[in-house]
Amino acid sequence: MPRILYPEWRDQLDSTKYPFSALAHLKNDTGQIILEGCISDAHLYPIGGKARLYLSKVTITNQAITFTLGDEEVAQRATGVLTLADNADHVALYDEYDRPAGILISEQARLAAFLGWGVGTFEFTVEETEFAATCCMPAPELGVRALVLEDGSVFAGQVWIVGDDGVVVRRETEVLADACGTTGTRDVIRVDIVGDPLFRRRLCTAGELFSVPRVVRGLRVTHSGPTFTSLPQDGNISLQANDALAPAPAMRVRTTDDGLLIETVGHTTRQGGGAPILNPDYGT
Amino acid sequence: MPATPFYNENRNRAFPFLAGGVGGTGQLPLDAIVDAGFVIGPEAVFDVLAHGVYLASVTRAGDVFYFRFASDCPTLYDRDLVFTRHLADPLYTFEDLDSEGVYGSVSNSDFVMSYSLSDSLWDIEFDTCPTALWSGYLVTGDLAALGDLIPAGSTWTRAAGDARLEPALLYNQSGSLVASLNLANNDRTRATGPEDCEDPTWPYETGGVFIAATCLQGDLYFRPGYNCLLTQNTADNSLTITAARGAGEGEPCDPPELFPGEWLASGGGAGYDGGVTCNEGLRTINGLGGPAVQLLAGNGVSILPDPLNHRIVIDVNMRNMAVCEA
Numbered sequence: 001m002p003r004i005l006y007p008e009w010r011d012q013l014d015s016t017k018y019p020f021s022a023l024a025h026l027k028n029d030t031g032q033i034i035l036e037g038c039i040s041d042a043h044l045y046p047i048g049g050k051a052r053l054y055l056s057k058v059t060i061t062n063q064a065i066t067f068t069l070g071d072e073e074v075a076q077r078a079t080g081v082l083t084l085a086d087n088a089d090h091v092a093l094y095d096e097y098d099r100p101a102g103i104l105i106s107e108q109a110r111l112a113a114f115l116g117w118g119v120g121t122f123e124f125t126v127e128e129t130e131f132a133a134t135c136c137m138p139a140p141e142l143g144v145r146a147l148v149l150e151d152g153s154v155f156a157g158q159v160w161i162v163g164d165d166g167v168v169v170r171r172e173t174e175v176l177a178d179a180c181g182t183t184g185t186r187d188v189i190r191v192d193i194v195g196d197p198l199f200r201r202r203l204c205t206a207g208e209l210f211s212v213p214r215v216v217r218g219l220r221v222t223h224s225g226p227t228f229t230s231l232p233q234d235g236n237i238s239l240q241a242n243d244a245l246a247p248a249p250a251m252r253v254r255t256t257d258d259g260l261l262i263e264t265v266g267h268t269t270r271q272g273g274g275a276p277i278l279n280p281d282y283g284t
Numbered sequence: 285m286p287a288t289p290f291y292n293e294n295r296n297r298a299f300p301f302l303a304g305g306v307g308g309t310g311q312l313p314l315d316a317i318v319d320a321g322f323v324i325g326p327e328a329v330f331d332v333l334a335h336g337v338y339l340a341s342v343t344r345a346g347d348v349f350y351f352r353f354a355s356d357c358p359t360l361y362d363r364d365l366v367f368t369r370h371l372a373d374p375l376y377t378f379e380d381l382d383s384e385g386v387y388g389s390v391s392n393s394d395f396v397m398s399y400s401l402s403d404s405l406w407d408i409e410f411d412t413c414p415t416a417l418w419s420g421y422l423v424t425g426d427l428a429a430l431g432d433l434i435p436a437g438s439t440w441t442r443a444a445g446d447a448r449l450e451p452a453l454l455y456n457q458s459g460s461l462v463a464s465l466n467l468a469n470n471d472r473t474r475a476t477g478p479e480d481c482e483d484p485t486w487p488y489e490t491g492g493v494f495i496a497a498t499c500l501q502g503d504l505y506f507r508p509g510y511n512c513l514l515t516q517n518t519a520d521n522s523l524t525i526t527a528a529r530g531a532g533e534g535e536p537c538d539p540p541e542l543f544p545g546e547w548l549a550s551g552g553g554a555g556y557d558g559g560v561t562c563n564e565g566l567r568t569i570n571g572l573g574g575p576a577v578q579l580l581a582g583n584g585v586s587i588l589p590d591p592l593n594h595r596i597v598i599d600v601n602m603r604n605m606a607v608c609e610a
Contacts, residue, residue: 006296008303009450043452047460090451092332100456103332137455144462156459157327158413162493163469167527168540171467171497172507187500189467192509192540193527198473198559212478216566222595235567251600255570256580262598263582267606 010040010105019104019135020055025128032058032122034129038110044069044102045137046078046095047145053077053136055129058114059121065114067091067104072126080104082111097146097154102137166195291376294318295425301339305447312339312440312447313429317351318376322420323455325383328359330458332451337420339447340364342430343439347371349430351422353449360417367422371431378423382416413464413499465504467496469542475549475558484552494543508532510540 004011017024019042026034034055044053049071056070063085069078078101080093087108093101147155163169172188196202201212218231230237239260241251250264293299295315298306306312322337324330335357343350351367354360363383434440471491477483506523508514512532515524529535539556552558569577579596581587584605588597 006293008297009294009299010303012293041450041452043455045455088333090333099460100330100332100458103451103454103456105450105452135452139460145460146462154459156462158464158466159462160466160468162467163542165470168469168509168542169467169496170509170540171500174505174507186503186505188505188507189465189500190507190509191512191514191525192533192536193511194536194539195511196473197539197555198475198557201476202473212476214478214481215560215564217560217564218566232563232566235563235565236571237566237569239570250584252582253570255572259578259580260569260572261580261582262585262587264584264600264602264605266584268583268604269606 013037013040017132019132021130021132023127024054024130028122028124028128030122032117032124035113038113039104039106040110041105042102042131042135043105043137044093044131044135045139046071046093046101047099047139048095048141049077049101049136049139050074052126053131054126055124055131056126057121057123058117060114060117060119062119065111067093069093069101070126078102084115097148099146099154099156161189163191166193166199168192168194288376291318291423291425300450300453302448302450310433312342312442313433315425316427316430317422318425319423320353320421320449321453321455322353322365322418322449324357324360324418324458325416326457326459326461326463328357328417328458330355330357330359330456332454332456336451337449337454339442339449341439341441342434344431344434344436346436347431349427349434351424353420353422355418363417365418365420367424369424369427371427373424373427375425376423378421380419380421382419413501463501464498465500466498467500468493469496472542472557475552475555475560477551482551484549484558486549486558487547494546496543510534510536 013019014037016022017026017036019039020026020034026036046053046069049069050073052072054070055067056075057066057068059066059068063083065082065084067080067082068076069080071077078093078095080091080102082088082091089105089107089111091104091106091111093103095101145156147159149155161169168191170190170192172190173185174188176184176186218229219237220227220229239253239262241249241253241262250266251262252265253260253262255261295318297314298304300317300320301312306317307314317339335355337353337355339351340354341350341352343352347370349369349371351369352364353367354364360383365381365383367379367381369377369379470493474486474490475484506514506525508525508531510533511527511529513526513528514532515526516522517524541556546556548554548556549558553560553564555561567573579587579598581598581603584600584602586597586599586601586603588599589595590597
C-alpha cells in the first residue's frame with residue numbers, strides 16, 4: 001500500500017485526537033464517544049475565556065446540533081449551532097453577546113456522526129473533551145468590549161452616541177487635579193438634557209395641526225419726530241406719559257382692571273364753567 | 285513561532301491553503317508559502333462560515349514578488365494585504381502587515397440629505413480612529429519554483445474560490461470590542477416664519493446630524509450636564525442616564541451648542557433654533573399680560589385702529605376736554 005510521505009494537514013491529524021488534547025478521553029460517563037476525526041480542526045477564542053477550553057455539552061434535536069464550549073471557570077462560554085438542513089461543514093461559535101468565539105472545522109458527513117447519539121443533551125467534563133492548547137487563542141476581556149442596552153442590543157466597533165430630542169452630547173477636556181503627582185487632562189463626555197423648545201412644531205405640523213404664531217417683537221413709533229422702534233425689555237414694553245420738558249404733563253397712562261388707559265387730565269366739556277366750548281372736531 | 289519541521293512539512297503540502305487549491309499544474313507551488321494567518325479586526329463584518337481569505341495574485345517585478353491576499357468579505361474589499369519578498373530571501377522569511385487605508389475622516393456634510401452651501405465653515409472635518417480592518421502574517425519557503433512559474437513583469441492571479449486559506453487560520457474579532465466612541469447630535473427642531481413671513485436662515489445646512497467629537501479612546505468619563513442624573517452601578521456594570529430637572533449642572537440659562545461655533549439664524553430670534561426667546565416677544569405692556577391687552581382711550585385721547593398697516597394710532601386730540609381759546 002503506498003504511503004503518503006506528506007499528508008495534507010487535515011489528513012495527517014485524522015487518526016489523532018486533535019483538535020482535542022492528546023490526553024482527552026473523548027468519552028463521557030453515559031457512553032457517548034467522540035470519534036477521532038469527527039472534528040478535523042478548531043480555532044477557539046472566546047472573549048474572557050480562561051484556561052482548559054473544552055466541549056462541555058452537545059445538544060441534539062431533530063433540527064440542529066448545538067456545541068457548547070466551556071472552560072475551567074464557566075461551563076458555557078460560547079455555543080455554536082449546526083442546522084442540519086444547511087448541510088454546513090463547519091460550526092461557528094459565538095458567546096452570549098453574539099461575538100465570534102471560534103470555529104470547529106469538519107465535514108458534513110463527519111458531523112453527522114453525532115446524530116447517532118439520538119436526541120438529547122450530552123455533557124462532558126474537561127478531562128473528557130479538553131481542546132489542545134494550539135487551538136486556543138487567549139482573548140482577555142480588556143477594556144470595553146461592547147455597549148449593551150436594556151433591550152439587549154450590543155454595540156461594538158466605532159460606536160456613535162447621538163443626542164436627540166433635546167439631549168446634547170459634547171466632549172469636554174477636564175484638567176486633572178494635581179494629586180499624588182497625577183497631572184494632565186482627560187476626555188469627558190458631557191450629557192445635557194435641555195429639551196426641544198419647538199417640539200410642538202415637529203409633532204404637530206402634520207395635517208396643519210400647528211400654525212406658527214405671530215409674535216409681536218417690538219413697537220415702531222411714528223410721530224412728528226423721528227420714527228423709532230421700541231423692543232421689549234424682559235418681554236415688557238413700558239408706555240409712559242412723562243415728558244422731561246413739561247413739568248406737569250396732562251397726559252396719563254395707567255393700568256386698570258380693563259386694560260391700559262391713555263387719557264388726559266383736566267376739565268372736560270361738562271365740568272367747565274360757563275358755556276361749553278365745542279371741540280370743532282368732535283362736537284359735544 | 286512554530287518549529288522549522290512544521291514549515292518543512294508544509295513545503296510539501298497545501299497548508300496553509302485548503303487541499304487542492306495549490307500545487308497543481310499552473311497553481312502556486314507547494315513550497316512557496318509555508319504558513320500564514322490573519323486577524324479580522326473588530327470593524328470588519330466577517331462571517332467565518334460565509335467569508336474567507338485567499339491568495340488573489342502574485343506579481344513579479346524583477347526579482348521581487350508581491351503576494352496579494354484578499355477576502356470575499358465585502359467590508360474588506362479593496363483592503364488587500366500585500367506582502368513583499370525578494371527571490372533571494374532566505375527560507376521561512378516572516379512578515380506581518382496591517383491593512384492600508386485605515387485613516388479616514390467624517391464631516392457634517394456626510395449627514396445631510398443635500399449639500400448646497402459653498403461656505404464650509406460649518407463642515408468641520410473630524411478624523412476617524414485609525415484602525416486596521418485586518419492584519420496578517422506570511423511565512424514563505426523556497427521561491428525558486430515560483431520564480432519559474434511567474435516570469436518577471438507578470439502577474440499570476442486566482443479567483444476567490446482558489447488558493448483559500450484554512451478557516452482555522454483566521455482569528456475573527458468582528459464586533460468584539462469598542463474601538464472608539466464618537467459623539468454627534470441630531471438637529472434641533474428649527475423655527476419657521478409665520479404665514480406671509482420669511483423663514484429664518486442659517487449659514488449652514490440644517491436637518492442633519494452634527495458631529496461633536498470623534499475617536500474618543502482610552503479612559504473615558506461621563507459627566508452629567510444640565511438636568512442630567514448619572515448613576516453608576518458596579519454590581520451589574522451599568523451606567524444609567526436620566527433626565528431630572530435641576531440635576532447635574534442645573535437648569536441652563538442658554539442652550540448648549542450642537543457643534544462648536546454654532547451660529548444664530550438670520551431673520552430669526554435669539555435662539556439657536558431661530559425661535560423667539562421668551563423675552564424677545566412682547567409679553568406685557570406696563571405689566572399687563574396677554575393674550576390680549578386692551579388699550580382704552582380716556583378723555584382727550586382717541587385710539588384708532590389701522591390694521592391694514594399694522595398700526596394703532598394714539599391721537600391726543602383733547603376729545604371731551606375743556607380747552608381754552610384765545
